[in-house]
Amino acid sequence: MLNGHGGNIYELSQRLGCAPSDIIDMSSNVNPLPPLTGLVEFIIKNIHAIAALPQVDARSAVLAFAARYNINAEHVIAGNGTTQFICAIPQALETKKALILGPTYAGYADACNMHNVPYDYLMTEESLDFQPNIDVLIEQISDHDTVFICNPNNPTGTLMLKADLERLCRFHPDTHFVIDESYLPFVNDSERLSMFKSGFPNVLILNSMSKIFRIPGLRIGFLIAPGQTIEKFRPFLLPWNVNSMAQTAVDYLMKHTDEADAFIDKTILLLENQRKYMAEAFEDVDGIKLFPSKTSFVLAKLDENITANILCNHLAADRILIRNCSNFRGLSEYFIRISLKTTDINRMLADKIINFLHSI
């Protein structure tokens, strides 16, 4: 069971005696914009679908996704969020030993632990703003048969270039590379940067609908891999793993491409402006350093006068939740992650943090 993740508005609201909706959640990395209005209306209109079982293997959703991105449908499966695939990877790939490029999302290590599969971490360096060094990575993959790479990475916000990833996958043809692209749609020109159509036999791509379309409650994600690899996952899928409303959402999103693309473009522009705003707001502030990010969240480090715990508790009292990153392997008790929201909320958060740092 995943513990200590972002987005735990339930625990905080219980502690404060308020409703979960009263919490400003800047700990969960979803799109700052509300879900598409047309999508919400479509789901409401189709709510009667819950009276019947959904397609057992979400076949229509798979076909719609494959058609939308012009890929072979035999190279795609749909799951209960990408989490379902992450949890199944060590078992489906019969991983002997994994390598995780960290600091990163704990789900990969949790999946290895779940199946008693040993793993190593290769940590990127704080002095390099956590940007991965591809030569070091190539060198460190020795007896590892599965490598987890989150791109862009959660929580560091770093992006690896496609050419570098291709070099890596070419260099180690017998190693499976799991590239988690959950946050890639937040990056400009993401289809060009994606490994989705790379055609490498040893690459598996995770594509989440949760983050970009702000529908984490629906639980829908895709795995894209060569047909042979996809077949290895089928025995581990539960029947009806994608619920009716999630399948309805995919149907809408894959067919209303102009609306979905416009939503993504609007999101990217908003995030670009908000990253710039936050970088400027904290530029000359003592006691906090923001790391450059390419996506929907920003990693920051506090100086030694104040821990993430102290700051998070201070903000929590005002019903604001940010991510305390002290439980990320490779980070310390001084790291926080801020999921960007709209201008007024980001400004309010920046003011609160700056005032608090000044008061110490």
Ligand SMILES: Cc1ncc(COP(=O)(O)O)c(C=O)c1O
């Ligand atoms: C990097 C990364 N991958 C995958 C997931 C799981 O997302 P989902 O199961 O909703 O697709 C998360 C959730 O926070 C994440 O941060």
